[in-house]
Amino acid sequence: MEITFWGTRGSIASPGPDTLIYGGNTTCVEINLCSGRTVIVDSGTGIRCLGDSLLERGKALDLVLLITHIHWDHVSGFPFFGPLFRENTRIVVDGFSRGIDGLKHVFSNKYVDGTWPLRFEDLKACIEPRNNLASGAMTLDSATVTSHRLQHPQGGLGFRFTDASGRLVFLTDNELRNDGWSGTCFKDFVKFCRDADLLVHDCQYLPEELNVRKGWGHSDPESVARLAHEAAAKRLVLFHHDPWRKDAEVSRMVERCAELLARSGTPIEVTGAREGSTLKV
Ligand SMILES: [Zn+2]
Ligand SMILES: [Zn+2]
Numbered sequence: 001m002e003i004t005f006w007g008t009r010g011s012i013a014s015p016g017p018d019t020l021i022y023g024g025n026t027t028c029v030e031i032n033l034c035s036g037r038t039v040i041v042d043s044g045t046g047i048r049c050l051g052d053s054l055l056e057r058g059k060a061l062d063l064v065l066l067i068t069h070i071h072w073d074h075v076s077g078f079p080f081f082g083p084l085f086r087e088n089t090r091i092v093v094d095g096f097s098r099g100i101d102g103l104k105h106v107f108s109n110k111y112v113d114g115t116w117p118l119r120f121e122d123l124k125a126c127i128e129p130r131n132n133l134a135s136g137a138m139t140l141d142s143a144t145v146t147s148h149r150l151q152h153p154q155g156g157l158g159f160r161f162t163d164a165s166g167r168l169v170f171l172t173d174n175e176l177r178n179d180g181w182s183g184t185c186f187k188d189f190v191k192f193c194r195d196a197d198l199l200v201h202d203c204q205y206l207p208e209e210l211n212v213r214k215g216w217g218h219s220d221p222e223s224v225a226r227l228a229h230e231a232a233a234k235r236l237v238l239f240h241h242d243p244w245r246k247d248a249e250v251s252r253m254v255e256r257c258a259e260l261l262a263r264s265g266t267p268i269e270v271t272g273a274r275e276g277s278t279l280k281v
Pocket of ligand 1: 010011027071
């Protein structure tokens with residue numbers, strides 16, 4: 001299994017000289033299972049370049065698109081996903097129960113007409129909404145995918161992939177806190193992340209910033225390091241970088257997290273998610 005980061009940023013795309021290392025596109029990752037099947041998580045602005053890459057590979061596309069939630073930074077790239085305009089593309093949409101509604105509303109919504117020149121109904125790809133993951137597990141070839149509710153405004157889902165090569169957990173837009181909603185307390189996430197070979201987790205803020213951003217649904221290096229430690233994860237990737245965070249500041253955040261893990265005596269490798277990079281699991 002491997003994961004490629006096409007969009008690592010939170011909230012809004014932030015291209016420019018200050019985001020060259022970690023990237024400026026919003027959330028989109030490609031997960032290739034051991035069978036070769038491609039699963040996409042989220043449709044932020046990063047999905048545009050993923051679409052070009054998939055088209056260059058030149059084969060009929062049979063994709064699974066899992067939506068974590070429908071905040072703008074996770075769906076707004078969808079109209080720019082090239083395979084939507086080809087007939088030999090099949091996309092199964094699953095994950096968050098309102099995911100398909102969010103994707104449709106990028107094209108048009110009931111409040112105002114004229115937000116986009118194309119209609120969702122005119123797309124050539126075959127798009128099949130499912131609702132398997134919100135209520136249970138999904139089997140994809142040799143892999144099993146399970147979900148976990150996020151601690152985030154309006155809710156959402158995180159995903160765990162178990163395949164022959166290992167375990168990958170993807171949790172973004174998630175606020176780790178002891179007083180979380182029922183089922184989304186810190187200990188619940190420890191259970192969900194248990195023994196992950198690779199844990200990708202939201203780390204948008206610093207602890208001192210969380211003082212005024214509590215309840216916004218994001219985490220910091222201290223809570224993420226604690227999660228990785230208690231869940232005995234082997235590698236940790238910090239994700240959903242704040243759009244105002246410059247490359248050097250993200251690097252310092254990674255260092256801060258690494259120091260905390262070193263102090264806890266946990267030999268966990270920690271990095272910041274970099275747009276364009278691929279990690280094997
Ligand atoms: Zn987000
Ligand atoms: Zn969000």
